[in-house]
Amino acid sequence: MKFKAMAGTQLIKPRIREILSKELPPGLVEKLPKHWVQIGDVLILPLRPELELYKSRIAEVYAEVLGVKTVLRKGRIGGEFRETNYEVLYGSDTVTIHVENGVKYKLDAAKIMFSPANVKERLRMAKVAKPGEVVVDMFAGIGHLSLPMAVHRKAKVIAIEKSPYTFKFLVENIELNGVQDRMTAYNIDNREFLGEEIADRVLMGYVVRTHEFIPKALQIAKDGAIIHYHNTVPERLMSREPFNTFERTARKHGYETEKLNELVIKRYAPGVWHVVVDVRVFKK
Numbered sequence: 001m002k003f004k005a006m007a008g009t010q011l012i013k014p015r016i017r018e019i020l021s022k023e024l025p026p027g028l029v030e031k032l033p034k035h036w037v038q039i040g041d042v043l044i045l046p047l048r049p050e051l052e053l054y055k056s057r058i059a060e061v062y063a064e065v066l067g068v069k070t071v072l073r074k075g076r077i078g079g080e081f082r083e084t085n086y087e088v089l090y091g092s093d094t095v096t097i098h099v100e101n102g103v104k105y106k107l108d109a110a111k112i113m114f115s116p117a118n119v120k121e122r123l124r125m126a127k128v129a130k131p132g133e134v135v136v137d138m139f140a141g142i143g144h145l146s147l148p149m150a151v152h153r154k155a156k157v158i159a160i161e162k163s164p165y166t167f168k169f170l171v172e173n174i175e176l177n178g179v180q181d182r183m184t185a186y187n188i189d190n191r192e193f194l195g196e197e198i199a200d201r202v203l204m205g206y207v208v209r210t211h212e213f214i215p216k217a218l219q220i221a222k223d224g225a226i227i228h229y230h231n232t233v234p235e236r237l238m239s240r241e242p243f244n245t246f247e248r249t250a251r252k253h254g255y256e257t258e259k260l261n262e263l264v265i266k267r268y269a270p271g272v273w274h275v276v277v278d279v280r281v282f283k284k
């Protein structure tokens, strides 16, 4: 079975090349994408500018050979809601259900990020939570990190998501995974969340500006809670960041910290890394 799947992958790429080498000008076949991301039955294809004129036909061939309904062009992720806004190259339906580690994630792959590079963190979260503990996910998205905790560890999750569009999928995913009894969602800015000292664990799965939300995370955390603090860090600061900023802010707000773990998630930009630190916090 394993051999068959690998052999299949080997055969697919020559087939794409075979079809397109008859249609593209000489030299362009070598520029076709060799790697892509598949989310459910939607393909996200990085396409070089030289292929612009032929993008629709290229997408059509990839869709047919790889058996997907829609092909998107990989682009930038940005803004407060970390939206993707990927161009649709083939097909029209960009909503799909992606299954990973037994968790169903429904999302609009053209608008909402679902990073393959974050898979290790999603798997890790499925293991760290304890049954019955209260987890507050301050940047829930579609439930990327907290659905695995509710599904696999029976954690009680409060998921906060500010974007109304992403929130719609978060709510659907709670139902799709049958965890309505232990997962609640709020469509608010997490700074408006009123809970104080309620969480055994706080998820801060955000980048670039996560430090601005540390005081709120401390307010939500119980004495002795664990905070999973993500942020982006320039390489030259990685020996001390992002923990130092967290520690300094926590101290200012009357908390001691204990660093439990630190992991690099992925390269975010040239010379900048996405890092997560697990920190236990204690009230002074």
Ligand SMILES: C[S@@+](CC[C@H](N)C(=O)[O-])C[C@H]1O[C@@H](n2cnc3c(N)ncnc32)[C@H](O)[C@@H]1O
Pocket: 080, 081, 082, 113, 118, 138, 139, 140, 141, 142, 144, 145, 160, 161, 162, 163, 166, 188, 189, 190, 191, 204, 205, 206, 207
């Ligand atoms: C980059 S996504 C990450 C999702 C998930 N935490 C992960 O790490 O895979 C961050 C999410 O946080 C949401 N968000 C941004 N600012 C927020 C805020 N102040 N309150 C609640 N949600 C927010 C965005 O809309 C987006 O869906």
